[in-house]
Amino acid sequence: MLKTHGYATHDAASSLEPFTFERRDLRPNDVQIEILFCGVCHSDIHQVRNEWGNARYPMVPGHEIIGKVTALGGAVGDFTVGETVGVGCLVDSCRTCPDCQDNLEQFCNTPTFTYNSEDKITGGNTYGGYSTQIVVDRHFVLHISDRLDPAAAAPLLCAGITTYSPLMHWKIKKGDKVGIVGLGGLGHMGVKFARALGAHVVLFTTSPSKVEDAKRLGAHEVVVSKNRDNMAKHTLSFDFILDTVSAAHDLDAYSCLLKRDGTLCLVGVPDHPHPSPDVGRFIFKRRQLAGSLIGGLKETQEMLDFCAEHNIVSDIELIPMQYINEAYERMLRSDVKYRFVIDLASLKS
Numbered sequence: 001m002l003k004t005h006g007y008a009t010h011d012a013a014s015s016l017e018p019f020t021f022e023r024r025d026l027r028p029n030d031v032q033i034e035i036l037f038c039g040v041c042h043s044d045i046h047q048v049r050n051e052w053g054n055a056r057y058p059m060v061p062g063h064e065i066i067g068k069v070t071a072l073g074g075a076v077g078d079f080t081v082g083e084t085v086g087v088g089c090l091v092d093s094c095r096t097c098p099d100c101q102d103n104l105e106q107f108c109n110t111p112t113f114t115y116n117s118e119d120k121i122t123g124g125n126t127y128g129g130y131s132t133q134i135v136v137d138r139h140f141v142l143h144i145s146d147r148l149d150p151a152a153a154a155p156l157l158c159a160g161i162t163t164y165s166p167l168m169h170w171k172i173k174k175g176d177k178v179g180i181v182g183l184g185g186l187g188h189m190g191v192k193f194a195r196a197l198g199a200h201v202v203l204f205t206t207s208p209s210k211v212e213d214a215k216r217l218g219a220h221e222v223v224v225s226k227n228r229d230n231m232a233k234h235t236l237s238f239d240f241i242l243d244t245v246s247a248a249h250d251l252d253a254y255s256c257l258l259k260r261d262g263t264l265c266l267v268g269v270p271d272h273p274h275p276s277p278d279v280g281r282f283i284f285k286r287r288q289l290a291g292s293l294i295g296g297l298k299e300t301q302e303m304l305d306f307c308a309e310h311n312i313v314s315d316i317e318l319i320p321m322q323y324i325n326e327a328y329e330r331m332l333r334s335d336v337k338y339r340f341v342i343d344l345a346s347l348k349s
Contacts, residue, residue, distance in 0.1 A: 001025060002032070005347050006131030007321055008058040012050040015325045016130070019058060023135045024122055028075035031141045033085060038129035039064030039155035039314070040340035042185060042246050043269065045328055047116050051271040056116050062129030062342070063089040063114040064157040066150045076138045084150055086142040086304070087134060088157035089114055089294050091126060095139075103298040130321065132347050142301050145308035152313035155185060155339040156304060158294065159314060163190040163242060164303040165295035166265045167197060170240050174198030179234075179241035180219070181254060183210045186244035186267060188315060188338040191217045194242075196310045202234065204254070213337065217315070225253065236260075236285075244268050251277040255287060263288040314339045320346035 001022035008019035026032055044061040046052050065087040069079050079085065092112035093100050099107040112120055115128030128134075144153055163186055172178055178199040180190040187203070194201045195218030203219040205211070211222045223230050234257045241254050246268035255264055255277060264287065266274075282289055295303065307313065315338045319327055327340045 002133060002135065004127075004131050004133050006060045006127065007324055008060045008127075008130075009048050010058050012048070012055060016048070016061075019060060021060070021127060021131075023133060026071055026073045026135060027137075028073040029138050030073040030135050031069055031076060031079055031085065031138050032071035032133065032135050033065070033067035033087065033141070034070045034133050035065055035067040035129055035131060035344045037066045037151045037154045037318075038062040038342045038344065039158065039316075040324070040327055040331070040342065041155075041158050042331060043158075045331065046246075046269070046271060048328075052269075054116070056118075056125045059116055059125070060127035060130050061115050062131070063087070064154045064159070064341075065114070065129035065134065066144060066154045066157075067134070070133070073138070079138060079141060079143075084144040084146065086144050086153070086157050087114060087129070087136050087140065088142065088161065088300055090297070091136050091140050092120065103296040105296045106294045130324065130342060132344055140297060142297070142304060144304060147308045147311070148304070149313055151318055151341050151343070152316050153304075153307070154341050155189070155314035155316065156307055157300070159185045159189045159339060160307065161295040161300045161303050162186055162267050162292070163244065164193050164306070165299055166242060166267065166290075166292035167193055167240075168299065169292065170263055170265065172197050172199050172240055176200070176239040177202065177237055179204055179238050179254065179257065181225075181241065181243040182245040182268070183207075183214050183217075183338070184244065184246075184334065185314070185336075185339040188217055190242050190244055191219050192312050195219070196306075196312060202238075207334075231257070238262055240265065242267065246270055248272050248274045250275055251289070252281060255281045255289070258285065258287045260285045261287065263290055265290045265292055267292050314341075316341045318343050322346060
């Protein structure tokens with residue numbers, strides 16, 4: 001067993017604090033990884049504070065992991081010691097259901113998430129990337145190009161694939177008009193991907209202070225969504241709108257902006273439901289209200305390769321592990337541009 005240092009919380013009301021635990025010994029198909037960087041996702045806060053009602057304690061969060069391979073099981077032939085690799089939201093699935101067979105492991109009925117999940121191998125909890133090392137089955141380990149800055153690449157493992165996957169599924173292409181709702185950890189990645197795919201990108205934000213930054217990131221236009229007149233100018237004009245906001249809000253403000261056959265896709269998960277949308281707005285223009293969840297391992301590797309080709313990473317603020325509780329409070333105030341990433345060297349010194 002591998003002694004590992006991390007940060008954990010022991011109940012919904014407590015802060016994260018130092019925690020020592022053990023990782024399993026290598027099995028034949030396992031990859032042992034020294035964690036270098038771990039992104040901080042808004043879902044970490046939801047999980048830590050049990051806002052989704054499924055918390056397992058003690059909880060070590062973190063599913064945007066970048067590290068170096070330190071050891072390999074005897075059956076692993078496609079990774080090398082010293083290689084930079086990534087681990088995202090999943091560390092196992094059944095491998096046999098139709099979803100897994102279609103390389104859509106995120107929709108498996110019995111997935112094992114990187115943290116806050118039942119570890120089917122040890123019988124305990126899975127512990128995530130707010131820690132110094134991890135052991136993962138090779139199927140769930142991803143190659144990271146040397147062309148990507150490793151710290152800024154960490155959020156690609158969740159924020160990146162969460163926004164890339166729906167753009168691929170709905171076949172966004174050059175000339176499409178794409179809206180991105182929200183300029184946070186997810187939204188800023190959506191802007192970058194949509195722009196790289198050749199779409200005309202419009203960013204919707206409630207914050208006038210984000211207008212110039214959204215244009216810097218690649219938005220052709222920015223609409224302050226509180227301004228009804230500016231919103232109305234875009235009625236019936238969008239092929240696709242990606243809504244990244246993780247708080248409950250009015251979806252009708254965006255559905256009327258879609259063309260016939262347009263799609264409003266939700267990727268943010270609020271802690272209580274959105275107000276019910278006006279069904280008639282979807283029926284009478286054959287619009288779609290849809291959702292999307294991260295991506296499978298095959299698509300995630302494709303996304304990482306796309307990022308290396310197009311020089312796409314997240315805009316980050318690098319922090320020591322000891323700052324995590326303050327970082328959570330800043331995230332809740334939207335006081336980060338646009339993703340915190342933990343430097344795990346802060347736990348090794």
